[in-house]
Amino acid sequence: MAIRRLFIANRGEIAVRINRAARELGMTVIQAHSEADAKSLAVALADEAVAIGPPQAAKSYLNVEAVVAAAKASGADAVHPGYGFLAENARFAEAVEAAGLIFVGPVGDTIRLLGDKVSAREAAAKAGVPVVPGSEGRIGDLAEAGRLAREIGFPVLIKAAAGGGGRGIRIVEAEAELDRNLGQAAAEAQAAFGDGGLYLEKAITRARHIEVQILGDGKRVVHCFERECSLQRRRQKVWEEAPASTLDATHRAHITAAAVALAESVGYRGAGTVEFLYDDVTGAFYFLEVNTRIQVEHPVTECITGLDLIQAMLRIAGGEPLTLRQEDVRLTGHAIEVRLNAEDPAKNFLPFPGTISELRVPGGPGVRFDSLLYPGYAIPPFYDSLLGKLIVWAEDRPRALARLKRALQELRIEGVKTTAPLFQALVDDADVRSSSVHTRWLEGWLAASKPEEPRREARAG
Amino acid sequence: MPKLILSHLPGTFYRKPAPDKPPYKQEGDKVAPGDVCGLIEVMKSFHEVLCEEHGRILRFLVENEAAVQAGDPLAELE
Numbered sequence: 001m002a003i004r005r006l007f008i009a010n011r012g013e014i015a016v017r018i019n020r021a022a023r024e025l026g027m028t029v030i031q032a033h034s035e036a037d038a039k040s041l042a043v044a045l046a047d048e049a050v051a052i053g054p055p056q057a058a059k060s061y062l063n064v065e066a067v068v069a070a071a072k073a074s075g076a077d078a079v080h081p082g083y084g085f086l087a088e089n090a091r092f093a094e095a096v097e098a099a100g101l102i103f104v105g106p107v108g109d110t111i112r113l114l115g116d117k118v119s120a121r122e123a124a125a126k127a128g129v130p131v132v133p134g135s136e137g138r139i140g141d142l143a144e145a146g147r148l149a150r151e152i153g154f155p156v157l158i159k160a161a162a163g164g165g166g167r168g169i170r171i172v173e174a175e176a177e178l179d180r181n182l183g184q185a186a187a188e189a190q191a192a193f194g195d196g197g198l199y200l201e202k203a204i205t206r207a208r209h210i211e212v213q214i215l216g217d218g219k220r221v222v223h224c225f226e227r228e229c230s231l232q233r234r235r236q237k238v239w240e241e242a243p244a245s246t247l248d249a250t251h252r253a254h255i256t257a258a259a260v261a262l263a264e265s266v267g268y269r270g271a272g273t274v275e276f277l278y279d280d281v282t283g284a285f286y287f288l289e290v291n292t293r294i295q296v297e298h299p300v301t302e303c304i305t306g307l308d309l310i311q312a313m314l315r316i317a318g319g320e321p322l323t324l325r326q327e328d329v330r331l332t333g334h335a336i337e338v339r340l341n342a343e344d345p346a347k348n349f350l351p352f353p354g355t356i357s358e359l360r361v362p363g364g365p366g367v368r369f370d371s372l373l374y375p376g377y378a379i380p381p382f383y384d385s386l387l388g389k390l391i392v393w394a395e396d397r398p399r400a401l402a403r404l405k406r407a408l409q410e411l412r413i414e415g416v417k418t419t420a421p422l423f424q425a426l427v428d429d430a431d432v433r434s435s436s437v438h439t440r441w442l443e444g445w446l447a448a449s450k451p452e453e454p455r456r457e458a459r460a461g
Numbered sequence: 462m463p464k465l466i467l468s469h470l471p472g473t474f475y476r477k478p479a480p481d482k483p484p485y486k487q488e489g490d491k492v493a494p495g496d497v498c499g500l501i502e503v504m505k506s507f508h509e510v511l512c513e514e515h516g517r518i519l520r521f522l523v524e525n526e527a528a529v530q531a532g533d534p535l536a537e538l539e
Binding site: 036054055056058191342343351353381382383384385 | 470471472473479480481502503504505506526528
């Protein structure tokens, strides 16, 4: 059944992106919003808007019962969860389906299987995908953890089985620190995810982050090539490219085939991403995790393939079989995305909510700007700091870098501090230009270019 | 004129370091400069609210998990 009325259970730039895809398919868009988002661009562009609760995400965008009830009452026939919030919540996916609506994404069991780090790793190993040496499942006790860590060699990573998005990870450099870290990690995982389960992995200290975009219809899966997202700060991606310029045709064929094998082995439906660590020196790659949703950085894949991934998700969710054959997915040129966050790079990336006093959006050939911005918009402090993404495409990587530099010069966002100055510096950096980077490169570069100010931080939640 | 603890940031105010932990300060507690009396979550990052004066917390002026603006009074001291 083709979707006619789509309920967008998200906010910000991804809600705007989903709106555009859906309206081009002739759908009526119903935008969910918190009290703080009534004046958002996503609401302004929607056919209908529904308030779902107070500003705090826990009481609105993360409230399964409120979102499902609002979607049902709106007369929608499908719910797109975007990314973050409830996008990878199996209980939400099942609640949407139980209410008689289509969930635009994989079935709850797939989300559950791939969302748990341990079962995802087991599924990868079963599908013949290389995994990082580590525990075969959850760690039973401290003695077992010690034995295993000695066997695989320090440094090791302790990861929360229920973690994700870079959270719930600790690095342990030496055996003396292992017991203390295990105890703290278990307590933190219990507090943050309601599940104290941990597993151990060898820490690969110098690797690239390469991820493969997949599309499946529950039976057949195709890949849409890979993205490289090695430039990260605190395990959050800030700059993404497609394709990964370090891969030759052989390595590209191996890594994309591995992603398809894993996705087909679980009967994957929808858009997803299989993430890998890639060792430049040996050419070895290791399974990291699967994200069972659309990702922030999906536009770079759209630029090099000409596909509309959100529309593909909506068509699959509406019951269309995947008509795309693997040989139809062609890689053309090179794309780069930078994430424009409301943060002050000069002040240790301190969040900077505020009102947009002036906005000049870059344009011209090969430039795309996906954002939640409009002049006069007051950015609420309750959600993440992503304002939008500047994406460029060109025939090859050097031309894409030149285009990015030009587009950054055109861009003007006044009223808040943004991460644009960071990218103006990075685009001219010799290591970035030669793509001689790894996942810890940016933090080193930031530390070298400016001493980090001491910052008091705590967690609540 | 009562002494107030103000929020320096807009966001969500928390009285506890984590949902399952006790509050940093109770009404009636003595405080000194530098004491942590809450957290402000702004754009998913957490910032401690520090007391700037000696005193005793008379009462909190906003609920735990309330939305606050920069400059809003959070607690009253005596």
